[in-house]
Amino acid sequence: MPKVLIADKMSAAATQVFKNRGVDVDVITGLSKEELIDIIADYDGLAVRSSTRPDAEIIAAAKNLKVIGRAGIGVDNIDIKASTDRGVVVMNTPFGNAVTTAEHAIAMLFSAARQIPSASTRTQNGEWPKSDFKGVELFNKTLGVIGCGNIGALVAERALGLKMKVIAFDPYLTPERAVKLGVEKVELDELFQRADAITLHTPLVESTKGIVSRARLGMTKKGVIIVNCARGGLVDEEALKDALEAGHVRAAALDVFAVEPAKEHPLFGTPNFIATPHLGASTLEAQENVAVQVAEQMADYLLTGA
Ligand code: MLT
Numbered sequence: 001m002p003k004v005l006i007a008d009k010m011s012a013a014a015t016q017v018f019k020n021r022g023v024d025v026d027v028i029t030g031l032s033k034e035e036l037i038d039i040i041a042d043y044d045g046l047a048v049r050s051s052t053r054p055d056a057e058i059i060a061a062a063k064n065l066k067v068i069g070r071a072g073i074g075v076d077n078i079d080i081k082a083s084t085d086r087g088v089v090v091m092n093t094p095f096g097n098a099v100t101t102a103e104h105a106i107a108m109l110f111s112a113a114r115q116i117p118s119a120s121t122r123t124q125n126g127e128w129p130k131s132d133f134k135g136v137e138l139f140n141k142t143l144g145v146i147g148c149g150n151i152g153a154l155v156a157e158r159a160l161g162l163k164m165k166v167i168a169f170d171p172y173l174t175p176e177r178a179v180k181l182g183v184e185k186v187e188l189d190e191l192f193q194r195a196d197a198i199t200l201h202t203p204l205v206e207s208t209k210g211i212v213s214r215a216r217l218g219m220t221k222k223g224v225i226i227v228n229c230a231r232g233g234l235v236d237e238e239a240l241k242d243a244l245e246a247g248h249v250r251a252a253a254l255d256v257f258a259v260e261p262a263k264e265h266p267l268f269g270t271p272n273f274i275a276t277p278h279l280g281a282s283t284l285e286a287q288e289n290v291a292v293q294v295a296e297q298m299a300d301y302l303l304t305g306a
Contacts, residue, residue: 002066002302004045007031007052010071010291014047017295023302037061045298047071048078050278056082069298071290072097072281073151074231076204091297094150096289097281102154104280105199105229106162108253111274112225113138113197115251118272136196136223136250139163144195146211147202147230148173148183155199156183167191170202192216197225204231214239223250229280232257237267244270255280 003024006014018025023045031039031052040046040062046054047069054068059082068078070092083090111117114135122129143159145152148170156166166183169191178185188211191198198220202208212226212235226249228235237258243249244267253274257265260278267273281290 002044003042004047004298004302005040005043006047007036008047008049008071009051010047010049010294011288012291013288014071014291014295017292018299021296021299021303023299033058040065045069045302047294047298050074050077053077054083055079059083059086059088062086062088067091067298067301069093069294071287071294073101074203076231089301091294091301093290093293093297096293097283097286098150098154100283100286101151101229101280102158103283104255104276105151105155105201105227106158108227108229108255108274108276109138109143109159109197109199109225112227112251112253112272115272117274136225138197141165141196142167142194144169144186144191144198145183146170146188146191146198146200146234147208148178148181149201151230152199152201153181155201156181167194189216189219192219193221195224196221197227199227200230200234202230202234204233209233210236212236212240214242217243217249220249222248224248225250226252228253229255232260232262237265241267241270241273244273 001024004018006027009029015025015027036058040058041064044064045067046065049071056079065088067089068083073092073094075090075092078090080090115133119133142165145156145166145168148168159166160182167186168183169186169188173185214236217239240252244252251272255276256278
């Protein structure tokens with residue numbers, strides 16, 4: 001019977017799926033790297049979210065490991081090269097949390113447009129600061145979507161429902177798909193020049209690192225809104241702070257940061273800045289979906305090699 005270790009907190013549905021499929025499963029979360037190295041050789045599969053970071057040393061100690069499953073989309077916490085070199089398959093769940101993340105991006109867009117977090121805090125402080133908040137409508141505005149894959153497309157669909165115009169940059173977006181989605185495919189610089197709000201839905205790879213750069217922020221319209229619920233490192237955080245302080249960027253809402261957990265950050269306290277702690281995928285539904293999907297996929301692989 002293959003044996004799997006669930007090393008990060010995830011829905012109990014994953015354990016149940018493994019048991020139902022005849023896969024032996026241990027759930028041991030909060031292990032240090034050394035503790036994981038000590039026990040990993042006992043396992044054929046390792047299921048993680050984002051706290052566990054299987055690196056080359058852990059993978060080298062994993063003598064029997066055949067598969068690492070990430071209950072989520074990004075696999076940036078896993079050393080893919082070390083895994084591939086050892087013949088360990090890495091799998092993710094690209095669909096399970098896409099709706100939840102798209103909904104968070106839309107929530108961040110509204111929060112930024114109307115400064116809801118700050119209005120709420122000040123109201124509850126007894127200030128009644130009615131005259132301090134004048135937001136902007138999203139109706140008729142242009143949303144620039146960077147990365148129009150699973151999540152970007154869901155965001156575009158929702159923005160169109162809000163009667164926004166959607167322009168998208170994505171080298172993999174075909175003209176046919178753009179027409180089907182109802183978005184206008186544009187080049188990156190054009191997106192920065194035309195958008196009233198920009199939302200990011202691309203992985204962090206060499207070509208996307210710092211894609212929201214100081215130079216590109218300089219191309220945007222005054223009053224632009226920036227939302228990032230994808231990956232930290234896509235945005236030049238220092239340049240964003242400067243643009244917010246200069247009043248060029250109206251508001252920015254980041255769910256992800258270059259260094260996480262971001263317990264202190266130069267952007268914290270900047271006017272019109274909203275932060276959430278990488279909550280993009282954090283709903284009951286999404287966490288159940290990704291747990292079930294990762295367990296099913298890992299069980300398929302361990303039991304049938306498919
Ligand atoms: C993902 O990659 O699925 C999301 O960023 C969610 C997460 O890491 O928790």
